[in-house]
Amino acid sequence: MQEYCFGIDVGGTTVKMGLFRTDGELLEKWEIPSHTENEGAAILPDIAKAALGKLEERGIDKKDVAGIGIGVPGPIDANGVVPHTANLGWGYKEVTKELTELTGLPSKGGNDANVAALGEMWKGAAAGHKSGVMVTLGTGVGGGVIINGKIITGAHGAGGEIGHIHVDDEVPGACGCGNHGCLEHVASANGIVRLAKWMLEQNAVKTVLDPETMSAREIWDAVKDGDTFACEVAERFGKYLGLALSAVAGTADPEVFVIGGGMSRAGQIVIDYIQKYYVKYVFRGCRDAEFILASLGNDAGMYGAAKLVIEE
Amino acid sequence: MQEYCFGIDVGGTTVKMGLFRTDGELLEKWEIPSHTENEGAAILPDIAKAALGKLEERGIDKKDVAGIGIGVPGPIDANGVVPHTANLGWGYKEVTKELTELTGLPSKGGNDANVAALGEMWKGAAAGHKSGVMVTLGTGVGGGVIINGKIITGAHGAGGEIGHIHVDDEVPGACGCGNHGCLEHVASANGIVRLAKWMLEQNAVKTVLDPETMSAREIWDAVKDGDTFACEVAERFGKYLGLALSAVAGTADPEVFVIGGGMSRAGQIVIDYIQKYYVKYVFRGCRDAEFILASLGNDAGMYGAAKLVIEE
Structure with missing residues (x-):
């Protein structure tokens, strides 16, 4: 070799x-x-x-x-x-x-x-696992499905296009892909800001967040500070991810979900919100799938x- | 050999x-x-x-x-x-x-x-394809995911448990698995009857169907006869399947979906309702996945x- x-x-x-x-x-x-x-x-x-x-x-x-x-x-x-x-x-x-x-x-x-x-499956957070799904929460929502150490590429190169699973019928506007209600549209770094703005339009509650300038990072900081509105946004974010990943589990049943991308820097709290709804929606046999934060950062693609x- | x-x-x-x-x-x-x-x-x-x-x-x-x-x-x-x-x-x-x-x-x-x-992938409707997903619409909703000729068994034996993908937040009652809103609960042969009864409870419209005794077969016969209510039930059934299968495509991106089980005997019309919503919800790259009826009937499992x- x-x-x-x-x-x-x-x-x-x-x-x-x-x-x-x-x-x-x-x-x-x-x-x-x-x-x-x-x-x-x-x-x-x-x-x-x-x-x-x-x-x-x-x-x-x-x-x-x-x-x-x-x-x-x-x-x-x-x-x-x-x-x-x-x-x-x-x-x-x-x-x-x-x-x-x-x-x-x-x-x-x-x-x-x-x-x-x-x-991440080879040398990162999920090393040692045979099957896993990575979700990258960045500007968009990317995904990759690995089964027995191999990428599920898909018939149209669209294996693991988790960001375009349909999860919402309310937040207006089209996703970059042209569809409506995609996970990416409401749960990426841009998406969670879009979601928060829309929720404030529906119901103008008190919050530390500035509706004009808030970023994904500020939303997660506000969640950690216990801001009631920010926590509601995080619940809805968790529901969207939990729904999408439970459908992924109903298809591929991985051992582990790896959460990466810029938004994962907010840490374990992101997983906590996702896993709460994942466990609610997923087929019971898949409930004990592990959720872990990515560890290779921007080097994951090179690896x-x-x-x-x-x-x- | x-x-x-x-x-x-x-x-x-x-x-x-x-x-x-x-x-x-x-x-x-x-x-x-x-x-x-x-x-x-x-x-x-x-x-x-x-x-x-x-x-x-x-x-x-x-x-x-x-x-x-x-x-x-x-x-x-x-x-x-x-x-x-x-x-x-x-x-x-x-x-x-x-x-x-x-x-x-x-x-x-x-x-x-x-x-x-x-x-079905080997000697049935999808012979010649490398990757495919079969959905069995019977008493329950079963599923199987085949990639490069191999079954995706999953980490907990739950690969292809498509029947327990969450698709509904309205129809009451728990699925046999214990969860709520599973595809099986609202789109199996029993599920579509449950769905139709609930829809009639919400809105008692005129229909040829007898709410007490109707079967999945009678519902599909009524759809073919143009019964307005039955067609509404079929739309909702199609939406549930389209949603679930678009999430499956966003994970595994198969070449083909094979629709089997007792309810598939109603024929192409079942596919038409599913595909209408599949195309609406799925990532665009996966839109041209084929939908075909199973051909091996009860022999598929032996094959x-x-x-x-x-x-x-």
Whole structure:
């Protein structure tokens, strides 16, 4: 077995590059800019150049490298083909094929939320578990489903699109995906602010929160301070997540749920609100699924991308 | 590769026995009674006797038999262990181990709804697909999720427990599982009758249906005859299924949904009502998932059980 591999997490602003040992040790990480102009034509060549340069710098032979795993912000199929990724400027792109042509190394690809889930399952909060679901509560709500150590990619690259499970019929407006009532619309960092504003419009109660300027962080701080209104918002947030994750459990019945993303920095209290409603709604056999906070932070995607190219 | 195998579907009243070729041809099927008295102690010995007797009758050598696959009505883990199966009188039982001891043949087990799904994927309506979800609309609502040809069993044997996804906050009463608002409670054959009665209590409209005696079949017949109330019931049924299956798609993103069970005999109209709401609620990338009616009827469980013991 080869000793090294790369785990690459491509974002709209920067590309996170990781050089790993195939036992999972992260040897070095660094970032390069994502050049999304010109339909993102330079992104893969830039990655290839950075990876090959790193091998040269360290005197590592290509034959000792298992491959380059890459996570991208959008759907990518089992053959490493992206139909379209708005954030990167890409249209149709054979990502892994191109990366292999540029580097001479094997390449595998995955959706960023899915590879983050794989990373947390491999070396993060859920290490040691065989099956788990990660929910990333950030600007949006991302998800990844891992069964027996493998990503459920889905027939349309939409496996683990937990953020677009329908959970609400009241809060107005369309989700970024075009649907109404998606989990992401009411429970992401933007969503919980949207939810709180709408709840205040329905019923103008007293709160420490400023309806004009409040952020997700301020809402959770107010929850911790016992603000009655903020706690009501958190209850509703917990109900939405509990509903969605109980449906996920009724499908895939994972051992563990990993809660990550910026909003998870509020800590265990976020899990407490989610788990309260999860336990209420879920099939009884699944009640004892564990809930844990993610531990790899922004490195999860690199870890999971690296894992893609490591054989069991 | 061996030429023969058995697929066994154990029910509360009868055991369906199937002798298969390992290419999937059902050579012979027959039934034996399920002796559930005495904690179901005779069930596995009866099955073993019937299987071995069939080999003798046909002059088939055990070494030409790949194994015995068995589907049971309840949770069963990856090691073939059942914690408890009320329908059969069983307490804790090492089903496949016992069956192997009794027959000298390899054995694998699965939950009945899961093996029915596997059967439909292998030789039924969804043959040729790699991933699919089967929903069985019978007395209850069963489900099975198949990804890359394998059952998602789940950490607690509850993979594919679609019937207990929460979809309703209005229809009163508890589901058989103890929860409230489960899909099964409002969309099984019993559930749709419960739903219709409750809707009539809310609003006593004119209908050809007799609120005291109506059955699921009569409701669907009335839908086909254009009865306004029956059509409203079907809309609500479709909404419940569409909601649940869109959440399933947001988790596993299958190529195809197979609709089976007694209520599916009403035909394509059942799919039409489900798909209308599925398309409304599901993440757009999953909208073109196929919906098809099951084709193996009561034999699906035997087929799927047989598939369990056939190597790829």
